Amino acid sequence: xxxxxxxxxxxxSTLGLCGQTFEQKGFVEAEMFGFPQTAPNDSGHFVxxxxxxxxxxxxxxxxFTLSGGLEEQTDTHGDTEKSFRFDLLDRxxxxxxxxxxxxxxxxxxxxxxxxxxxxxxxxGKADIINPTNRFGPHDYLNVLDSExxxxxxxxxxxxxHGTSVDLVWTPIFTxxxxxxxxxxxxxxxxxxxxxxxNAGTVFPGGGQYGARVNHIGKGYEVSASIFEGYNNxxxxxxxxxxxxxxxxxxxxxPKIRTxxxxxxxxxxxxxxxxxxxxxxxRETSVNAPRSDSYVLWVAQLERQVREWVIAAGYAGQTVFxxxxxxYFDLDRGLTKTFLAKAVYNLDAPTSFSFETATRQNGxxxxxxxxxxxxxxxxxxxxxxxxxxxxxxxxxxGQYHRNSFVVVRIRYSF
Amino acid sequence: xxxSWVLLFAAVALWGEDARxxxxxxxxxxRSQSERYTGTLDVxxxxxxxxxxxxxxxxTGSHGDSKAILRFxxxxxxxxxxxxxxxxxxxxxxxxxxxxxxxxxxxxxxxDRSARFFGTDFSFEDLEERDVDxxxxxxLGEETFEDAACWxxxxxxxxxxxxxxxSSELWIRKDNYVILRIDHSKKEKLIRRLDYSDIEKIQNxxxxxxxxxxxxxxxxxxxxxxxxxKYNMPLQDSEFTIxxxxxxx
Numbered sequence: 001x002x003x004x005x006x007x008x009x010x011x012x013s014t015l016g017l018c019g020q021t022f023e024q025k026g027f028v029e030a031e032m033f034g035f036p037q038t039a040p041n042d043s044g045h046f047v048x049x050x051x052x053x054x055x056x057x058x059x060x061x062x063x064f065t066l067s068g069g070l071e072e073q074t075d076t077h078g079d080t081e082k083s084f085r086f087d088l089l090d091r092x093x094x095x096x097x098x099x100x101x102x103x104x105x106x107x108x109x110x111x112x113x114x115x116x117x118x119x120x121x122x123x124g125k126a127d128i129i130n131p132t133n134r135f136g137p138h139d140y141l142n143v144l145d146s147e148x149x150x151x152x153x154x155x156x157x158x159x160x161h162g163t164s165v166d167l168v169w170t171p172i173f174t175x176x177x178x179x180x181x182x183x184x185x186x187x188x189x190x191x192x193x194x195x196x197x198n199a200g201t202v203f204p205g206g207g208q209y210g211a212r213v214n215h216i217g218k219g220y221e222v223s224a225s226i227f228e229g230y231n232n233x234x235x236x237x238x239x240x241x242x243x244x245x246x247x248x249x250x251x252x253x254p255k256i257r258t259x260x261x262x263x264x265x266x267x268x269x270x271x272x273x274x275x276x277x278x279x280x281x282r283e284t285s286v287n288a289p290r291s292d293s294y295v296l297w298v299a300q301l302e303r304q305v306r307e308w309v310i311a312a313g314y315a316g317q318t319v320f321x322x323x324x325x326x327y328f329d330l331d332r333g334l335t336k337t338f339l340a341k342a343v344y345n346l347d348a349p350t351s352f353s354f355e356t357a358t359r360q361n362g363x364x365x366x367x368x369x370x371x372x373x374x375x376x377x378x379x380x381x382x383x384x385x386x387x388x389x390x391x392x393x394x395x396x397g398q399y400h401r402n403s404f405v406v407v408r409i410r411y412s413f
Numbered sequence: 414x415x416x417s418w419v420l421l422f423a424a425v426a427l428w429g430e431d432a433r434x435x436x437x438x439x440x441x442x443x444r445s446q447s448e449r450y451t452g453t454l455d456v457x458x459x460x461x462x463x464x465x466x467x468x469x470x471x472x473t474g475s476h477g478d479s480k481a482i483l484r485f486x487x488x489x490x491x492x493x494x495x496x497x498x499x500x501x502x503x504x505x506x507x508x509x510x511x512x513x514x515x516x517x518x519x520x521x522x523x524x525d526r527s528a529r530f531f532g533t534d535f536s537f538e539d540l541e542e543r544d545v546d547x548x549x550x551x552x553l554g555e556e557t558f559e560d561a562a563c564w565x566x567x568x569x570x571x572x573x574x575x576x577x578x579x580s581s582e583l584w585i586r587k588d589n590y591v592i593l594r595i596d597h598s599k600k601e602k603l604i605r606r607l608d609y610s611d612i613e614k615i616q617n618x619x620x621x622x623x624x625x626x627x628x629x630x631x632x633x634x635x636x637x638x639x640x641x642x643k644y645n646m647p648l649q650d651s652e653f654t655i656x657x658x659x660x661x662x
Contacts, residue, residue, distance in 0.1 A: 174562070303524050305528070
């Protein structure tokens with residue numbers, strides 16, 4: 001027997017004897033997107049992705065847990081870095097090939113919990129958009145298929161008799177990953193110079209802070225939050241070089257303050273979930289672009305009817321002060337929109353889901369349907385169709401050439 | 414009013430009181446401050462096994478006023494999915510679900526508690542604890558069930574208790590007050606059956622170690638085997654919060 005096997009067995013048996021727990025899980029997923037139409041800046045019809053994700057947690061004593069996750073990915077379309085660099089910060093334009101997804105220490109004692117390290121922090125109760133979710137940047141390379149990114153943070157939570165207080169500090173800023181300029185999910189106006197390139201990013205240097213109080217009452221749940229930091233969606237600064245006929249686009253993450261509230265109220269027939277945030281600039285530098293001053297809000301009704309889960313709602317936006325017109329912000333893009341979602345679980349291993357979003361002015365519509373089936377204990381096959389229609393000058397409608405079919409196969413372990 | 418009517422009313426009153434008393438005793442004999450077990454669930458469609466699931470279940474408090482956390486440990490694709498259930502004596506429970514793939518918790522809209530729980534034949538309501546005060550009882554008679562002498566009771570939810578079932582029939586053993594079967598009906602039509610078997614005395618509480626739930630209209634059933642069950646563990650209230658839901662035990 002090899003020494004490693006012996007040592008491994010010894011360690012595992014020691015863990016078991018001491019009542020310590022080690023848990024791990026992960027999956028390997030291959031997916032293929034097929035786009036019937038080309039886009040002005042993207043002639044590809046197929047995109048293939050491969051993702052391996054593994055996560056583990058170790059709890060030597062009841063009050064201490066060390067947990068983390070790693071991921072490896074590659075693709076056929078230049079979405080992922082083609083280097084063996086191990087990424088810790090998730091700040092690149094491309095997805096890293098090898099990355100630390102999370103790594104945190106959790107200390108839990110009585111009513112107090114502290115999480116320190118790279119982690120996921122998601123505020124808000126709505127499912128359509130989350131205006132109060134300021135510590136949850138996402139990967140939006142494929143705008144309609146996003147994934148949350150981890151942030152380096154210290155988070156302390158105290159919970160007592162249904163009221164909890166969440167205090168968060170992040171020393172390092174993590175941006176949302178926006179669509180790539182040379183690919184179909186970044187649609188550029190037609191009158192631009194012939195060459196458009198990235199001009200880099202101005203990353204903010206300071207920390208971010210936030211506090212949230214959540215209260216579960218008799219027949220309602222409500223929270224209020226405040227955030228001071230940087231918008232993880234960028235303002236885009238155009239820099240034209242007439243000599244080379246090139247437009248350079250620089251990403252700038254404006255300093256903002258957010259006041260937010262969200263609530264969930266179960267009533268006789270439906271559960272009302274609502275969320276709103278007032279976002280304003282806190283930029284002090286005279287030369288830096290400033291964020292608009294605006295309110296994002298969402299109201300949704302949700303009901304579970306036998307095997308159906310149905311949610312429908314409206315996302316709105318009121319702008320008080322327009323300050324900077326060029327930005328990428330999916331939350332703002334999806335406002336003035338009616339959204340609906342229905343999931344039907346056919347039987348234990350099979351489900352069917354349907355999602356749609358329609359702009360109130362009719363400028364854009366997006367419909368997606370997905371069928372998912374467990375093939376064996378570890379395997380799942382998912383097939384989906386997404387249809388996007390609308391006008392080129394609408395946030396959703398601009399993607400009208402990006403309708404696609406997708407097939408995913410996943411092995412979970 | 415003549416004497417026979419008075420006697421009849423008295424008999425009916427006693428009959429009704431007995432039924433509630435039996436249900437109360439059945440509940441009292443399962444009362445514990447807390448509970449922890451591992452459940453293995455096999456879901457069958459007809460005779461074909463279509464899935465196997467495994468969860469751990471922790472509860473603190475007891476009937477009608479309890480909190481529970483349920484965590485899936487298998488199959489791998491739902492490992493880590495967890496559910497926090499806060500039961501209230503006077504209204505439907507509050508429930509939140511933690512989905513590790515999304516890294517977020519979400520409140521479940523539970524107006525329709527007849528929805529199946531994660532592809533099993535348990536409905537969300539079946540996972541809530543029945544409290545005798547939420548039902549009216551009637552003794553239907555006495556029957557031998559699984560070679561045991563049983564009382565057969567009918568329960569109907571009181572007005573304010575929102576239940577998918579309009580009535581239920583319960584078979585309760587006379588010797589130890591263990592419930593052996595519950596037939597749940599909707600508008601007098603049987604829709605779900607729960608059978609309790611492999612009854613063992615654990616920490617002085619008679620406990621069924623196998624629960625089979627059958628969804629009669631769908632012709633499907635789920636068999637749950639209970640393992641490593643312990644009562645009256647020192648579980649803290651702070652282990653049953655949304656924050657605790659986010660962290661794997």
